[in-house]
Amino acid sequence: MTARHFNRITTAAVLLFVSAGWLLAPAFAQSEPLSVEWTLAKTGKRLEREALIIVTNAQGQPVSDASIEVKVDMPSMPMMHAVPKATATPAGQPGRYKTKFTLEMAGEWAAQIEVTKPVRTKVVKKFNAD
Ligand SMILES: [Cu+2]
Missing domain, CATH: 1.20.5 (Single alpha-helices involved in coiled-coils or other helix-helix interfaces)
Structure with a gap:
């Protein structure tokens, strides 16, 4: 050679x-898994909450075109509640989504936020409702 x-x-x-x-x-x-953060706000109606969900990728960039569903339940009361699944819709800025749901009572709740597109990601966020 x-x-x-x-x-x-x-x-x-x-x-x-x-x-x-x-x-x-x-x-x-x-x-790579997505990062999912959220903030909850009260609406005018008692026990109704509006969620702002922020989805970013591993590089910290906003993720557009995500499909997101939110399912809430009370961890201390399995099978006792049946709040309908809420689908999040784009909130006007890239990587931001919003949705609303109505809880059935005050107390400790947990939300399962499931992203099915573009990358499957599931996070659980606990919160308290008064
Ligand atoms: Cu309950």
């Missing part, structure tokens, strides 16, 4: 390595 052959093989190997990285990087980035 001449030095020239060796250089060609090295160059080919480096190119292959680099292009594999370029091809695989987006696939890995898409499977």
Whole structure:
């Protein structure tokens, strides 16, 4: 093997390595979990709450086109409540979504926020309602 052959093989190997990285990087980035934060606000109606949900990716950028459902329940009272699932809709700014739900009593609640698109992510947020 001449030095020239060796250089060609090295160059080919480096190119292959680099292009594999370029091809695989987006696939890995898409499977990284999303970060889901929320704030709850009271509306005029007793026990009704409006949620503002903020979804960001692993790089901290807002995630648009997310599909989000919120299911609330009381951890201390399994099977006792049946608040309908709430679907969140875009709230005007990238990565922000809003939804409303009405609780059935005051006390400790837990919300399961489930993102099904673009990356499956599930978070649970506990909160107190008075
Ligand atoms: Cu209850």
